[in-house]
Every structure is written in structure tokens, then in C-alpha cells.
Amino acid sequence: MNEVVIEKQPILSRILSKINNSLSSVQAYLLVGSNEEDLKKYSLLFTKVLVCPNKYSDNCSKCNICSRMSSGNFSELKIIEPLNGVIKKEEIIKLRNSFQTQSVEGKNQVYIIRDVELLNLSAANSLLKFLEEPDSNTIAIFTTTNLNAVINTITSRCQVIKLNNNNINNGFDLVKNISNLDEEQINIVLEFLFTIENNEVRAISKIKELFMDYFDTKELLKSSFSVILLAYKDALNYKIFENMEYFNNETGIKNISKNQSIDIIIKKISFILENIQKLEYNVNITLFLSNVIIGIGEITYGKSNRN
Numbered sequence: 001m002n003e004v005v006i007e008k009q010p011i012l013s014r015i016l017s018k019i020n021n022s023l024s025s026v027q028a029y030l031l032v033g034s035n036e037e038d039l040k041k042y043s044l045l046f047t048k049v050l051v052c053p054n055k056y057s058d059n060c061s062k063c064n065i066c067s068r069m070s071s072g073n074f075s076e077l078k079i080i081e082p083l084n085g086v087i088k089k090e091e092i093i094k095l096r097n098s099f100q101t102q103s104v105e106g107k108n109q110v111y112i113i114r115d116v117e118l119l120n121l122s123a124a125n126s127l128l129k130f131l132e133e134p135d136s137n138t139i140a141i142f143t144t145t146n147l148n149a150v151i152n153t154i155t156s157r158c159q160v161i162k163l164n165n166n167n168i169n170n171g172f173d174l175v176k177n178i179s180n181l182d183e184e185q186i187n188i189v190l191e192f193l194f195t196i197e198n199n200e201v202r203a204i205s206k207i208k209e210l211f212m213d214y215f216d217t218k219e220l221l222k223s224s225f226s227v228i229l230l231a232y233k234d235a236l237n238y239k240i241f242e243n244m245e246y247f248n249n250e251t252g253i254k255n256i257s258k259n260q261s262i263d264i265i266i267k268k269i270s271f272i273l274e275n276i277q278k279l280e281y282n283v284n285i286t287l288f289l290s291n292v293i294i295g296i297g298e299i300t301y302g303k304s305n306r307n
């Protein structure tokens with residue numbers, strides 16, 4: 001587990017260091033994240049902190065228990081995963097029995113239940129009974145990508161820890177922050193941009209219902225243009241790096257990137273920047289937008305071919 005990743009998870013790392021320093025721990029944790037791989041990684045890290053007989057530090061290689069956990073060979077750690085989309089009662093009963101018979105090598109006994117929202121009702125009931133048993137050194141770690149689907153009586157017995165989403169959505173959150181628009185508004189802007197790119201005549205004739213019904217003040221126009229700017233930047237990113245920074249490889253932007261040269265995309269970026277500045281002056285919005293649409297078309301096809 002590398003340090004940088006944990007730094008992006010301030011809540012998790014705070015809890016982990018608290019456990020590590022004081023041994024204070026609750027009986028059940030529920031890790032919530034949007035990414036299965038992250039959940040696997042962090043639940044294992046969490047387990048190591050709870051089980052490692054030393055004070056756990058990154059990549060503990062001193063102890064044989066941590067290295068066995070890394071390789072999946074530590075038999076005290078029980079992991080339950082759904083089978084065919086469900087976790088059944090028998091699994092939970094097997095788990096309880098194994099804890100009653102087994103000797104304890106680590107600091108705590110830990111079990112992980114992945115996709116805990118997939119417990120069926122009778123499995124959930126036996127798990128609740130298990131959680132209520134006064135067995136001080138058995139700790140549960142549950143993971144889910146869908147907190148709302150987890151049965152309430154289980155959630156209420158857990159310390160819920162939400163993981164930061166480090167990956168794909170970050171870029172899109174930036175778009176929201178920069179533009180001050182919500183996801184729905186941003187999608188309207190993108191659709192309008194794709195209409196302009198595909199068929200500027202249609203974009204001009206439908207300018208009202210596709211765009212101006214939603215963005216009718218100068219502030220909103222400015223916001224929408226910042227989205228267009230980021231979309232062109234991402235077309236450029238995709239052209240050069242085959243990867244987007246803001247829009248998670250959105251198909252419409254990919255198409256712009258594939259069909260146009262670097263030179264043309266750069267011209268469009270500076271054209272949009274110019275027009276964002278023009279917005280400072282008092283302009284007639286319809287006329288302004290029509291000119292932008294025509295301008296984008298002229299950059300795409302070359303001015304001379306138009307007449």
C-alpha cells in the first residue's frame with residue numbers, strides 16, 4: 001500500500017492511525033466506495049492494522065502475519081463474497097462456527113464481508129445476531145458500493161467510512177467547480193456543442209430550445225462557455241495523450257478529437273476564449289451565439305469554402 005494513496009483518504013487514514021495508536025476500535029466498520037478494487041485494497045489495509053501484532057506501518061514486512069495476509073494465506077482472516085449475486089445464511093453460520101473453534105494468532109480476529117448489501121434477509125438476521133455476541137476481539141469489515149441498499153439495522157451497528165473517490169469522477173468535479181453548473185446543465189452544454197459540431201445550421205435554428213431556454217443570462221452563458229472550453233481542451237488532451245482530464249473519455253469529445261487536427265482544435269480554444277471576453281460587453285445574446293456557431297463552423301471547414 002503506498003503512502004500517497006492513503007493521503008488521498010484523510011478520513012480513513014485518521015481512523016487507521018487512531019486504531020494503530022490506541023487500540024480503540026469498534027466492532028464493525030462499513031467501508032463505502034465507488035470502486036471495488038479500492039475497497040479490496042483498503043479493507044485489507046484496515047485488516048492489517050487491526051491484526052498486525054506490531055504497531056502497523058506501511059508495508060509491514062516484519063511480521064509473518066502481514067505477509068501471509070498480503071498473499072491471501074492467513075487462515076484467521078475470513079472473507080465472504082457474494083455467490084451469484086447473493087450472500088446466504090449458511091455462509092454467515094459457517095463464519096460464526098469457524099470463529100468459535102479457531103485459535104487466535106493476530107491482535108484481533110477480523111472478517112470481511114464484501115458487497116454487504118447482497119446479504120439476503122435471513123443472512124442479515126444471523127449476521128446481526130453474530131454482531132451482538134459479546135466477543136471483544138472479533139471485528140467485522142463490510143464493504144459496499146451502494147450504501148443505500150445496505151439493510152439499516154446493519155448500517156446502524158457500523159462505523160461508516162466513505163472513501164474518497166480518487167479516479168474518474170475527479171475531473172468531472174473540476175468541471176462542476178470551474179463552471180458552477182450542475183451535471184444536467186453541463187450535459188445540455190455538451191449536447192449543444194455536439195450539435196454545433198455536427199450540424200451548425202440545425203444548431204442555429206434550434207438555438208432557443210437547445211440552449212437559450214437554459215442559459216439566458218450573461219453569467220450562465222459564461223459558465224456554459226467554460227464547459228465548451230474544457231471540452232475542447234479535452235479533445236486536445238485526447239488527441240495528444242489519448243486520455244481526457246475532465247470528461248472521462250466522453251464519446252462526443254472523442255469524435256471531435258478524432259476528426260479534427262490539433263491546429264483546428266487550438267484555434268477553437270482561442271476562439272472560445274476570445275468570445276468569453278466579448279461577453280463582458282453588452283451583447284445581444286442571440287446574435288452573439290449565432291456568431292459563435294458560425295465561427296466554429298468556419299474554423300472546422302475553412303472560411304473560403306463557405307461562400
Ligand SMILES: [Zn+2]
Binds near residue numbers: 054
Ligand atoms: Zn504486520
